[in-house]
Amino acid sequence: MYPLGETPACVCGSSKMEMRCTGKSVMNTGRYYLKCPVNGKHLESFKWYDEYRGEVLRMPTALNSDKGE
Numbered sequence: 700m701y702p703l704g705e706t707p708a709c710v711c712g713s714s715k716m717e718m719r720c721t722g723k724s725v726m727n728t729g730r731y732y733l734k735c736p737v738n739g740k741h742l743e744s745f746k747w748y749d750e751y752r753g754e755v756l757r758m759p760t761a762l763n764s765d766k767g768e
């Protein structure tokens with residue numbers, strides 16, 4: 700499973716963001732990131748997972764408690 704269990708909803712409202720892992724690249728080996736589920740090119744359509752989790756840890760009240768799905 701993913702480290703956090705679930706991903707946040709994309710800001711465009713389409714669905715939850717997809718979590719992917721980078722391939723073996725020079726700069727970011729196996730780093731997780733979140734992307735827009737419909738591949739949108741909008742603000743916040745991409746974010747590094749560790750940075751996202753850092754935001755959640757700093758602002759726990761900002762985490763949507765929606766348990767739907």
Ligand SMILES: [Zn+2]
Pocket residue numbers: 709710711712713735736737739741744
């Ligand atoms: Zn989106």
